[in-house]
Amino acid sequence: MTVPTRRIRGSRLRHPGLPRFDLRATAVFFTLLALLLIVLGVVARAAGAVAERRPVWTVVLCLLCAPALVAGVRGRYRRRSAARAAHRAATALQEATRTALDALEPPAGRECPSPAPTVAVVPADEPEPTVVVDYAALDADAFEQAVAALCERDGCGSVEVVGGAGDLGADVVGVDPQGRRLIVQCKRYGEDNRVGSQDLQRFGGTCFTVHEADVAAVVTTSGFTAPAVEYAAHCGIVCLDGEALRAWSEGTGPAPWELPAPAPGAGLPPQ
Known part of the structure; x- marks a missing residue:
């Protein structure tokens, strides 16, 4: 007896680890990339024309922008350093807490001794105290x-x-x-x-x-x-x-x- 086989579409043969190809998304991405390159080219051309007409102002503008750029780079580096320091401190605190809990936990097979109950011993021949109400x-x-x-x-x-x-x-x-x-x-x-x-x-x-x-x-x-x-x-x-x-x-x-x-x-x- 011949068992009929079902044809498997090509889309189902795609490897599960590979991303799915989308023609529309790819076209939109390259269109936006082209527009960005055009805008950057126009800006670069305008900046070159201004630099040819006003070389002094261009130098002054570059000198003013340089400290801001350096400060931004340093700030980003500092933020990264602070984030690293905070991560290290959190890790150290977690390890210290875990160590303290391990020290407080009794060893396996042993139980923490419970305090002995306090029992008030009253002599049998002593009468109960009388409560006097004013x-x-x-x-x-x-x-x-x-x-x-x-x-x-x-x-x-x-x-x-x-x-x-x-x-x-x-x-x-x-x-x-x-x-x-x-x-x-x-x-x-x-x-x-x-x-x-x-x-x-x-x-x-x-x-x-x-x-x-x-x-x-x-x-x-x-x-x-x-x-x-x-x-x-x-x-x-x-x-x-x-x-x-x-x-x-x-x-x-x-x-x-x-x-x-x-x-x-x-x-x-x-x-």
Whole structure:
């Protein structure tokens, strides 16, 4: 069986290393070359005519052009020298960097020793340090956050800080460990500024009817006036002064929901 062969065009037999011949490009190149030669000939002829008429000016022009030509040659040489120097500097810097990296890299088969972990050894019989918070030094918002943190620490759930404009007396709300709804009003007062009966009356008018509290408490950094304590005892509001707050924070005193509502006349300061 005879297998038909396909004729290969001559253009495909061209050696891949040889450039492809383009007749149009070659014609344009020689045309431009001819025009350039003609222009150069005209310029040379005009320069010769001027030199014959003005020989002195020709000499002066040559003297003026010679320094510019020499400066151009020197500048080109300097640029080449600067380029060579920059190339040499870059090469040297690259070699130095490579040498430094090779020196820092550990030998094959060895690993860099890692520092031993630091372990703090605490004696087993040493009690944990107690963090004492100066609640009087906090601002109003930070004081509310601190009281909410104490509630969460001692087992309250769904604790939220809701104090602000329009809170109707409730600064911290939550659910105590017995499942009762807890409403706390926070009063960060100075040591000489005690919580008065008006503050308790405003809180007592909303804590049960509006917020539906099962346990209502007022926590302050200072103390309570006698009328305030009397009103709280009448309404069943738990009052924690600065001393009771410190005891609660340090774990040596009860939380507000662990205290019974004060009886009428109980806890009144001496007259």
